[in-house]
Amino acid sequence: MTIDHESVPRSSGPLSGPRRPGTGLLDRPAGAAHLRTVPPQHRSRGTVRSRLALSLALVQADVIALCSAGGIANRAFDPAAPLDPLLGVPAVLPLLLLLNLAGGLYRPRLTLSVLDELPALSARAVVATAFAVTLSGGLGGHWPDCGPASPARLTVLLGAQLLIVAVGRAVLYHLVRRIRRSRPSPVLVLGAGRLGRRVAAALRAHGEYGMRPVGFLDADPPLLPGDTDLPVLGGREALEREVRRHGVQHVIATAGAADEAETAATLRDAARLGCQVWLVPALREYGSLPAAPITGGDHLWGFPCLRLGSPAMRRPGWAAKRALDVTAAAVGLLLLAPVLVLCALAVRFDTGPGVLFRQQRTGLDGRVFTVLKFRTLRPSNEHESATRWNISQDHRMGAVGRLLRKSSLDELPQLWNVLRGDMSLVGPRPERPYFVMRFGQAYPEYADRHRVPVGLTGLAQVNGLRGDTSIEDRARFDNRYIESWSLWQDVKILCRTAALMLHPDGS
Numbered sequence: 001m002t003i004d005h006e007s008v009p010r011s012s013g014p015l016s017g018p019r020r021p022g023t024g025l026l027d028r029p030a031g032a033a034h035l036r037t038v039p040p041q042h043r044s045r046g047t048v049r050s051r052l053a054l055s056l057a058l059v060q061a062d063v064i065a066l067c068s069a070g071g072i073a074n075r076a077f078d079p080a081a082p083l084d085p086l087l088g089v090p091a092v093l094p095l096l097l098l099l100n101l102a103g104g105l106y107r108p109r110l111t112l113s114v115l116d117e118l119p120a121l122s123a124r125a126v127v128a129t130a131f132a133v134t135l136s137g138g139l140g141g142h143w144p145d146c147g148p149a150s151p152a153r154l155t156v157l158l159g160a161q162l163l164i165v166a167v168g169r170a171v172l173y174h175l176v177r178r179i180r181r182s183r184p185s186p187v188l189v190l191g192a193g194r195l196g197r198r199v200a201a202a203l204r205a206h207g208e209y210g211m212r213p214v215g216f217l218d219a220d221p222p223l224l225p226g227d228t229d230l231p232v233l234g235g236r237e238a239l240e241r242e243v244r245r246h247g248v249q250h251v252i253a254t255a256g257a258a259d260e261a262e263t264a265a266t267l268r269d270a271a272r273l274g275c276q277v278w279l280v281p282a283l284r285e286y287g288s289l290p291a292a293p294i295t296g297g298d299h300l301w302g303f304p305c306l307r308l309g310s311p312a313m314r315r316p317g318w319a320a321k322r323a324l325d326v327t328a329a330a331v332g333l334l335l336l337a338p339v340l341v342l343c344a345l346a347v348r349f350d351t352g353p354g355v356l357f358r359q360q361r362t363g364l365d366g367r368v369f370t371v372l373k374f375r376t377l378r379p380s381n382e383h384e385s386a387t388r389w390n391i392s393q394d395h396r397m398g399a400v401g402r403l404l405r406k407s408s409l410d411e412l413p414q415l416w417n418v419l420r421g422d423m424s425l426v427g428p429r430p431e432r433p434y435f436v437m438r439f440g441q442a443y444p445e446y447a448d449r450h451r452v453p454v455g456l457t458g459l460a461q462v463n464g465l466r467g468d469t470s471i472e473d474r475a476r477f478d479n480r481y482i483e484s485w486s487l488w489q490d491v492k493i494l495c496r497t498a499a500l501m502l503h504p505d506g507s
Contacts, residue, residue, distance in 0.1 A: 061168035069161035096128035112173040180210025186246040191254040192216035202301040236266045255282030277308040312485035329418040350400035361430035369422040372413035376401030426490040427455025428478035449478040462496040
């Protein structure tokens with residue numbers, strides 16, 4: 001439940017901005033193009049297919065290695081044993097696949113090296129085998145249908161599995177490098193400075209990375225000697241056009257590309273267009289930071305490179321988030337039905353007919369929807385409802401209205417909006433189109449909040465950014481929530497929201 005009682009925001013002077021006719025989408029500040037969500041048929045699909053194919057091939061190689069190693073270990077200690085490839089694999093060893101998946105060992109990388117991955121593969125194989133030994137002890141020292149689980153058998157199993165995995169991945173990576181050289185993917189380099197040009201030159205000279213630069217994106221390219229024949233295609237406004245024109249699958253951001261806010265907005269746009277986004281920092285010491293598959297760290301011909309995650313709504317757990325929203329909203333409406341009835345009766349007694357207050361709010365991708373609340377004050381006209389920010393001190397509000405607003409009970413009907421899909425339990429706070437237009441003009445990152453559905457509560461609210469607080473800070477926290485989204489983060493925010501509702505003073 002949102003705990004953000006509306007109040008006048010800091011630094012929110014009178015601003016104006018045009019509305020896109022007929023779309024419900026709001027313009028960005030001057031000079032920054034607002035990027036609509038690209039329909040699935042227009043997104044770059046090649047990079048998704050290639051990454052998925054390599055990931056599945058790696059999983060298949062590990063499965064083959066597990067089965068083959070199990071058969072070898074079984075036959076080595078029992079020559080009469082049948083050559084069933086599944087017989088020698090304990091039922092718990094597929095845990096290894098889950099450990100590898102959690103460790104990012106099935107994630108395609110720029111630099112493919114079995115030797116780099118071997119320590120992580122070995123550690124996870126040992127953990128999975130140790131778990132298998134523990135389970136074997138509970139089964140009387142025998143694998144299911146596989147005979148005694150002796151230390152020697154386990155050692156042979158582990159060694160054979162690692163050897164076959166290493167050989168299988170080496171062969172697979174050799175094939176991938178050949179495919180990359182023959183069919184490189186178009187890539188845009190964000191930043192035409194010295195670092196950007198050196199990265200582009202490295203990509204053109206080393207085809208094993210599978211990237212073919214088609215040009216630079218830079219709104220204000222520096223005047224450097226003509227050491228490259230790649231064109232500067234424009235700034236952020238050229239991104240969507242060039243992605244569609246060249247079928248771009250990768251965007252590499254380098255230091256010296258426009259200003260920080262413009263770079264961040266361009267990278268978000270690239271991710272929304274379906275591109276894989278990479279970041280090459282100017283700080284070379286970044287290369288000394290952990291670069292294991294878990295962190296997404298990589299390098300491109302010696303340049304440290306960080307893979308940025310996919311957009312929140314395209315991550316595997318997003319379906320679980322929606323399932324949580326539907327379940328919690330449905331159960332909440334049923335359990336809180338008596339409270340809803342009492343609130344409705346109190347509002348009817350206090351303000352007369354019309355207990356529900358309907359107001360336009362801006363949600364996902366700038367689409368406008370109608371939010372439901374219990375009426376705490378009857379505005380004099382529609383203009384006041386749409387443009388007045390703060391009513392907490394309005395003398396027209398009665399005791400019932402003040403109680404509902406202070407306790408956030410006036411927002412219980414928004415559970416119906418969650419059930420409908422207009423909102424989520426957790427997300428950026430929904431705001432009226434009038435204020436979205438004003439804040440979008442004042443704060444460049446404000447419009448990026450609408451990449452995900454709005455929510456009843458959010459990271460900004462539980463960090464105290466409610467009431468008379470900075471809109472810029474709220475936008476920063478909302479974007480931080482979107483970019484680091486996980487289902488567990490939603491659970492944490494809901495728990496913190498419940499605690500703040502029980503103790504509004506923070507005690």
